[in-house]
Amino acid sequence: MAVQNGSSSGNSSSMRTPRYGASQIGVFDLVPKLGYREYWYPGIIDKDVGKKPISLKMLGEDVVFFRDSKGKVAALSDYCPHRGARLSGGWRRTAGGGPAAGKLNNEFKGFITCPYHGFTFDGEGQCVAALTDGPESRLQPVLKAPHYPTITHNGIVFVWMGQTEPVPLEEDIPSYFFDDDVITETYIRLWDLNWTLTIENSHDSHAVKIHRGSIRRFFNRGLFRYSPGYHGAMKIAKETDQFIHITSAESARAPQSSYYEGIGAKWPKHVWWRRAPRPSSHGARKQFDADRPGYTGLYQLPAWVSPSGSGDRCHLRMAVPIDELSSRMWTFTLTRKSFWKGWRRLWWKVLYHTSHLYQLPQGTNELEDMPIQAVGALDPDMPQKVGASDVGIIAWRRRMPLKSRDAQRLWGSIRSDVEKAVGDAEKLEANDPDWQEFETPAG
Ligand code: FES
Numbered sequence: 001m002a003v004q005n006g007s008s009s010g011n012s013s014s015m016r017t018p019r020y021g022a023s024q025i026g027v028f029d030l031v032p033k034l035g036y037r038e039y040w041y042p043g044i045i046d047k048d049v050g051k052k053p054i055s056l057k058m059l060g061e062d063v064v065f066f067r068d069s070k071g072k073v074a075a076l077s078d079y080c081p082h083r084g085a086r087l088s089g090g091w092r093r094t095a096g097g098g099p100a101a102g103k104l105n106n107e108f109k110g111f112i113t114c115p116y117h118g119f120t121f122d123g124e125g126q127c128v129a130a131l132t133d134g135p136e137s138r139l140q141p142v143l144k145a146p147h148y149p150t151i152t153h154n155g156i157v158f159v160w161m162g163q164t165e166p167v168p169l170e171e172d173i174p175s176y177f178f179d180d181d182v183i184t185e186t187y188i189r190l191w192d193l194n195w196t197l198t199i200e201n202s203h204d205s206h207a208v209k210i211h212r213g214s215i216r217r218f219f220n221r222g223l224f225r226y227s228p229g230y231h232g233a234m235k236i237a238k239e240t241d242q243f244i245h246i247t248s249a250e251s252a253r254a255p256q257s258s259y260y261e262g263i264g265a266k267w268p269k270h271v272w273w274r275r276a277p278r279p280s281s282h283g284a285r286k287q288f289d290a291d292r293p294g295y296t297g298l299y300q301l302p303a304w305v306s307p308s309g310s311g312d313r314c315h316l317r318m319a320v321p322i323d324e325l326s327s328r329m330w331t332f333t334l335t336r337k338s339f340w341k342g343w344r345r346l347w348w349k350v351l352y353h354t355s356h357l358y359q360l361p362q363g364t365n366e367l368e369d370m371p372i373q374a375v376g377a378l379d380p381d382m383p384q385k386v387g388a389s390d391v392g393i394i395a396w397r398r399r400m401p402l403k404s405r406d407a408q409r410l411w412g413s414i415r416s417d418v419e420k421a422v423g424d425a426e427k428l429e430a431n432d433p434d435w436q437e438f439e440t441p442a443g
C-alpha cells in the first residue's frame with residue numbers, strides 16, 4: 001500500500017507519503033457526494049417539533065418529522081405515497097431545505113394527514129385513514145409511506161438513513177454522547193458546500209494560512225502565541241475501521257517563519273510573540289480523547305470531525321449532507337460536569353455564548369473556513385494534485401469508503417473490484433518518484 005497507516009502502538013513504523021502530489025488521486029475519491037447511507041445522522045432537535053410537521057432535506061431526500069401517537073418524533077418521506085403531494089405542505093419550504101410550516105396536515109394528534117386528499121399516516125408510515133376515499137377505502141390498508149427509524153437521545157432526534165437494518169445508535173455516534181459527565185452545547189447552521197469538503201478541511205494544512213492574523217486569535221492565547229509557519233507532512237497516527245487520527249507532528253517543531261527561495265522572501269512576514277513558546281499547559285487539562293494529542297484531528301465515519309481540542313472542552317462537528325451543494329453543520333461543544341461545576345459552570349455559559357461561539361463556529365468556521373470552500377469559491381470537481389499535507393485526505397477518500405458500512409452492506413461485488421483497483425494503483429504509486437518512503441514515529 002502506498003499510504004500506510006501508522007501503528008497505534010507507539011512503535012516506529014514505515015510510512016509513505018506523497019512528496020509532490022499523487023497523480024490520479026481524484027479517480028479514487030470514493031466518498032459519496034450525498035453521504036454514506038447506512039448510518040445514523042442527527043436530524044432535528046426534538047423540542048423543535050411541535051404541533052406542526054417539519055420538513056428537512058437530508059442526504060438528498062425530503063424527510064418530514066412529526067410526533068406520533070406516543071409523542072415520539074417520527075420521520076417519513078415527505079412525499080405522499082398516494083399521488084406525491086408533500087405531507088409537510090411543502091409550498092413554504094425554504095431554500096436549502098429549511099423547516100417548512102405544516103398546513104392542513106395536523107388535524108389528528110399523533111398522525112400526519114396529507115393536505116391534498118387527506119390520507120393519514122401513523123409514525124411507521126402506515127396509512128390509517130383515507131379521508132376522501134372513504135372509511136371503506138381499499139387503498140388505505142396497503143398504502144405505506146417510506147419510514148425512517150428515529151431515536152431521540154440527549155434531545156437530538158437521530159435518523160437512520162440506511163436501506164438495511166439499523167445498528168445500535170452507540171455504534172455510530174461518539175461515546176461522549178452516552179457519558180453522564182458530559183454536557184453538550186449544540187449549534188446548527190446551513191453551509192453552502194458539499195459536506196465532504198468540511199471534513200477534509202478540518203485537518204489539513206490550511207489553519208496556518210486562513211486563520212493567521214485573525215483578530216479572533218487575541219481570544220485564544222494558545223494559537224496567538226504559537227503558530228508554526230507550516231505543518232509539513234501530515235501523518236496518520238491511528239486508523240481503525242471507523243476513524244482516523246491525523247497528526248501534524250512537524251508543526252510542533254516547525255519555525256514560525258521560513259525563507260521561500262521562489263519568492264525571495266520570508267513567510268509569514270510578521271511573527272508576533274516570536275519568543276513566546278506554545279503554552280506548556282496545552283493539553284494538560286485534556287479531558288477528551290486522551291489518546292489524541294494536540295494538533296491531532298479526527299475523521300470518523302460517516303461525517304464526524306474533531307479538530308485538535310483545547311483540553312477542557314471538545315469541539316465536535318457533524319456535516320449532514322442536504323444535497324450535493326449544501327450541508328447542515330452540527331457543532332457540538334462538549335464539556336465535563338465534573339470540571340465546569342459551581343461558579344465555573346456559570347462562567348462556561350457566559351464564555352460559550354460570547355467568546356467560544358464567536359471564536360469557533362461563527363468566526364473561525366463560518367467567517368474564515370466556509371467562504372473559501374463554498375459553492376462558487378471552490379470547485380471540488382476540478383483536477384487536483386494532493387501532497388504531503390493531504391495524507392489524511394487521501395485516506396479519507398480512498399480507504400475509509402472501503403471500510404464504510406455502505407461498502408459492506410450495499411456495494412456487493414463492486415466492493416472487491418474497487419479494492420483491487422485501489423490496491424493496484426497504490427502499487428504503481430509505490431514506484432512513482434513523486435512518492436517517497438521515510439521512517440517516522442507513529443503519533
Ligand atoms: S397525494 Fe396525498 S392524499 Fe393524495
Ligand SMILES: [Fe+2]
Pocket residue numbers: 201206207210211364365369
Ligand atoms: Fe479552519
